[in-house]
Amino acid sequence: MTFVAAPARLSTADAAFEAQFKARLHWSADTDAAIEQRVADILADVQQRGDAAVLEYTARFDGLNVTDMKALELTQAELKAAFDSIPADQRAALEAAAKRVRSYHEAQKKASGESWSYRDEDGTLLGQKVTPLDRVGIYVPGGKAAYPSSVLMNAIPAHVAGVGEIIMVVPTPKGEKNALVLAAAYVAGVTRAFTIGGAQAVAALAYGTATIPAVHKITGPGNAYVAAAKRRVFGTVGIDMIAGPSEILVLADGTTPPDWVAMDLFSQAEHDELAQSILLCPDAAYIDQVQASINRLLNEMPRAEIIAKSLTGRGALIQTRSMEEACEISNRIAPEHLEVSSNDPHRWEPLLKHAGAIFLGAYTSESLGDYCAGPNHVLPTSGTARFSSPLGVYDFQKRSSLIEVSEQGAQALGQIASVLAHGEGLQAHARAAEMRLK
Template identity: 65%
Template sequence: MTRKFIGRLSAVDTDFDGQLKQLLAWEAVANKQVEEIVAEILQQVRNRGDAAVIEYTNRFDRRNLTGAEDFCLTPQALTEALARIGVEEREALEVSARRVREYHEHQKQGSWRYTEADGTVLGQQITPMERVGIYVPGGKASYPSSVLMNAIPAKVAGVDSVAMVVPAPEGEISDLVLAAAAIAEVDQMFTIGGAQAVAALAYGTETIASVDKIVGPGNIFVASAKRAVFGHVAIDMIAGPSEILVICDGATDPDWIAMDLLSQAEHDEQAQAILLCPDAEFLDAVESSLERQLAELPRATIAAKSLMDRGALILVDSLEQAIKISNRIAPEHLEVSVADPESLLPQIRHAGAIFLGRYTAEALGDYCAGPNHVLPTSGTARFSSPLGVYDFQKRSSIIYCSPQGADQLGRVAATLACGEGLEAHARSATFRIKK
């Protein structure tokens, strides 16, 4: 693989498959030392509740908490933050929230049932979870968009109570995050983070009630904690670094494509930005644009390392080959920047979110298009889906037998139960058979 400040590959090279595999390699969240630290934190919070939460929060976030009341925010604190932010910021949050809510309303599923000829009723009852916890990162940056994307689908699903945790290093927290929580109608908010926050949500403390599911991104300690509590509570996913893959026919403005790649590269050093194109001259133009525009970014150091370590411009022989490679990668974000993107859509099997057309920047999906920006990463789009209303709903089967149905089904069940050597099952079924 040739590399200046971003890798260059060709899909016709004999060793392309190996090069691509190496490019995509990413060590999942599995660090023995981290896991040992997280296990100790989880156990301490489970045993000691608020006291352990306060101890770890003071240590890791440089706080001076003395009691649980110090990490609990009132609804009034959220509405006051909403009043403090600028008019333009408030309008942006409200537009984004409205669009996210409208999109997710289409995902709501309803209960259903049908009646068989003998009167037996079968169906499915859809119910929301009772209590959900959302984790919103803090510290290096604030993410009000994460508040909206995690809380609003839960609210649309009908979740009774949404509890939000967000770290506040040295007591600092963004007004935008608080304002977003107010707009998303978060029910409870706690200024704690890290593995101790995940533990509090999973196991409960004297102050924080345990939840049914924990969603939202975080650092390696948060991800490891979510993995550890899975099974006791549900989680959304173990997220890897952010990814973008762009398929372009070479006719889009190269500056646009370069900035789209940079929009993900600036997330963190492990983010991945890849361009597939059948036009070598266009790849050259994008590379030049990347180098020029990179120098203008505040997070240039982060983006440069991302491009150097995990980025690539890949020459393909056709758009069809680009689609095949894309399906193999199963990217988190896929931009299809071509003349007729709809014609390629049926061929796309694996992607977290698909952005069609030259004018559809991935960044729009991050903030305000409407679909959720919590997406499967690291190839898991092969079997996972974006966060949605369905993640906060449960399904219960409904079986209501008529006397005739119990007679017919009982005979079938008894035969199968006897075949499995389960006599009590067979007798339970035959008790209801007509004599």
């Protein structure tokens, strides 16, 4: 079967551009009401019945009929055996990727994840104490969607942050365990792992069961049921984000081989039909070349049907008046992945404010960031890069303010606090400060 991809062809010079642009960007995070109700029921059931409910749902949804939760736990020996069983090139690739991801996050911790303090003129100490979370849960998709890279990207920053326990959950429909995922768990330092998934796994992590300890934060991607469950347990535990469909925006000046750009657009479109791939470029002839590359390369791809539906339904090739205007539109989109496909990317990077990750230069394909460049691939989507950041060491830490007021400092601060407390009508606050005045 031959597939055709027809991304929308837009131009900022057209009067109808704004309406067409907004329509192409639109995506709703609202979950189907039936899914929300089913998830609510599962969460409540697991919270009440614990392991028994998890076993029941695992049998129903994943076809794993076991009578004891111990049968659903993966031992460290099994993770090590999985690592030993995979081909040598895969072992080497996992270790090389893990080393780069770990190095990046160690640098991140040093730059933004350390405690600090200072004393002011009167000897008062002020500062911030940074401590790791005690226990976190990472959700890893299983079955057909097996992502060892997600294991590395979620577990390694938690490990670098100093998290005491990292609990991984991964569904294994009909008992099919992905060796590369288990090997990644071994390399990344996962503490315990369970072959459960779906809303029931999120519930077990959030509330705890007799077998699975309750965690303090849950990270990692999943389907609509997992996303709805994470949204509902937020507050009981922390979560990383509610992710939308994958996105890539390529900002091109026309100097990169068009085949490269077409394949980069494919790299996100192949995720699913709702993924979004957009090209911004001031050169109409170059956009024509990229479209020709899309037409020629599409049917070589194993996931051609998904790519075609994604590009036709949500993709866009947009001609801008200039690269400066392309940067402005990019900031409005705030994409998950932003490629600056230019022979002078550092000219444009200062103009780019909102993106999950920025890939500079023609040789920096987004796919390198997904696997092994080093920075985290868990990124904000659907415009949330305007106010959100990539997953990092800081997501697995918390901060406590440090305050030690000296006797001298209490005299000045006490007067200030007294005035403000009386102004708010909180007399006990005022008197607590006043009692320390000489």
